[in-house]
Amino acid sequence: xxxxxxxxxxxxxxxxxxxxxxxxxxxxxxxxxxxxxxxxxxxxxxxxxxxxxxxxxxxxxxxxxxxxxxxxxxxxxxxxxxxxxxxxxxxxxxxxxxxxxxxxxxxxxxxxxxxxxxxxxxxxxxxxxxxxxxxxxxxxxxxxxxxxxxxxxxxxxxxxxxxxxxxxxxxxxxxxxxxxxxxxxxxxxxxxxxxxxxxxxxxxxx
Amino acid sequence: xxxxxxxxxxxxxxxxxxxxxxxxxxxxxxxxxxxxxxxxxxxxxxxxxxxxxxxxxxxxxxxxxxxxxxxxxxxxxxxxxxxxxxxxxxxxxxxxxxxxxxxxxxxxxxxxxxxxxxxxxxxxxxxxxxxxxxxxxxxxxxxxxxxxxxxxxxxxxxxxxxxxxxxxxxxxxxxxxxxxxxxxxxxxxxxxxxxxxxxxxxxxxx
Numbered sequence: 001x002x003x004x005x006x007x008x009x010x011x012x013x014x015x016x017x018x019x020x021x022x023x024x025x026x027x028x029x030x031x032x033x034x035x036x037x038x039x040x041x042x043x044x045x046x047x048x049x050x051x052x053x054x055x056x057x058x059x060x061x062x063x064x065x066x067x068x069x070x071x072x073x074x075x076x077x078x079x080x081x082x083x084x085x086x087x088x089x090x091x092x093x094x095x096x097x098x099x100x101x102x103x104x105x106x107x108x109x110x111x112x113x114x115x116x117x118x119x120x121x122x123x124x125x126x127x128x129x130x131x132x133x134x135x136x137x138x139x140x141x142x143x144x145x146x147x148x149x150x151x152x153x154x155x156x157x158x159x160x161x162x163x164x165x166x167x168x169x170x171x172x173x174x175x176x177x178x179x180x181x182x183x184x185x186x187x188x189x190x191x192x193x194x195x196x197x198x199x200x201x202x203x204x205x206x
Numbered sequence: 207x208x209x210x211x212x213x214x215x216x217x218x219x220x221x222x223x224x225x226x227x228x229x230x231x232x233x234x235x236x237x238x239x240x241x242x243x244x245x246x247x248x249x250x251x252x253x254x255x256x257x258x259x260x261x262x263x264x265x266x267x268x269x270x271x272x273x274x275x276x277x278x279x280x281x282x283x284x285x286x287x288x289x290x291x292x293x294x295x296x297x298x299x300x301x302x303x304x305x306x307x308x309x310x311x312x313x314x315x316x317x318x319x320x321x322x323x324x325x326x327x328x329x330x331x332x333x334x335x336x337x338x339x340x341x342x343x344x345x346x347x348x349x350x351x352x353x354x355x356x357x358x359x360x361x362x363x364x365x366x367x368x369x370x371x372x373x374x375x376x377x378x379x380x381x382x383x384x385x386x387x388x389x390x391x392x393x394x395x396x397x398x399x400x401x402x403x404x405x406x407x408x409x410x411x412x
């Protein structure tokens with residue numbers, strides 16, 4: 001089996017957010033599709049180790065901001081490269097809230113979909129949530145960002161190696177997983193998000 | 207709720223095929239995503255009235271050919287605009303078969319994913335299948351076709367109206383549903399696939 005074949009599936013890029021009590025968080029995902037139109041249902045898949053996944057299980061509601069072609073790397077980094085367990089990502093951001101009281105992207109997003117979970121399936125690494133669409137709003141005329149365009153147009157090119165510093169580990173640029181060791185095996189895949197060695201960046205000694 | 211917001215979700219375009227006994231069929235879909243990587247699982251959503259949906263329920267296996275940018279409208283029309291209940295779509299096509307013996311697209315596709323259903327959910331208009339990926343193959347270096355590119359680059363522009371003929375109905379160009387009547391309401395959505403009036407083409411009297 002050549003797992004690279006699966007990389008040819010097309011996706012969008014989303015900021016997935018939720019709020020449970022006074023805990024709110026958001027992360028970056030690429031897996032959402034409409035799965036029925038009568039009644040209107042979407043499905044999302046979320047990595048189980050994500051704090052957002054825990055909070056959705058608690059709250060039963062989420063907002064999916066569909067990021068558009070104007071998104072910048074700061075947004076991806078802010079929501080995608082740090083955990084809500086360590087940082088309050090929404091603290092200094094004045095985001096609008098949807099019908100469920102969930103903060104969503106008021107800019108860099110062309111639409112927001114507000115959802116209520118109706119079913120979920122544990123799938124090992126991920127949880128699949130099936131949800132009722134309770135509201136949906138167009139936010140701009142901008143084209144949605146595809147995951148392929150994120151890879152070529154938004155994600156920075158790999159940094160040039162700092163020759164004078166020792167590499168002590170490798171960080172997955174997609175989910176933040178850290179591999180400890182100076183040499184990342186060429187056939188390594190991230191145990192959290194499945195991306196391969198080319199999506200890891202070196203961590204240099206201080 | 208503005209359902210047009212949901213059109214901003216990004217998708218690929220696929221030829222979904224299966225074989226149950228001596229009955230083989232394929233259709234065009236746009237809903238597949240990887241939902242877990244450990245173990246490797248994908249989810250697809252299929253319209254319940256599709257013959258392919260019935261056959262997948264019988265066989266428990268399917269192949270997903272990821273169509274690429276070289277696909278032509280004939281392929282979309284052949285697999286997408288007629289039903290396997292009326293025509294044997296695979297009869298005159300010499301397609302390769304995958305590990306499950308299912309015919310897949312040997313051309314106009316950049317990859318094929320071979321799957322075994324592990325769970326399914328009835329969602330009214332559609333069935334959601336969760337499947338184990340049992341094989342995956344890269345077929346070409348071509349870029350996968352996105353659903354957005356299908357709309358602008360592959361799908362023909364609407365035909366000019368034949369002024370001398372009476373319109374007797376409207377056909378959904380996405381799923382083939384027929385609305386009977388000369389005037390299609392501007393806010394009409396296809397009850398099968400959810401696409402709006404702009405995706406319908408007139409059917410003229412003979």
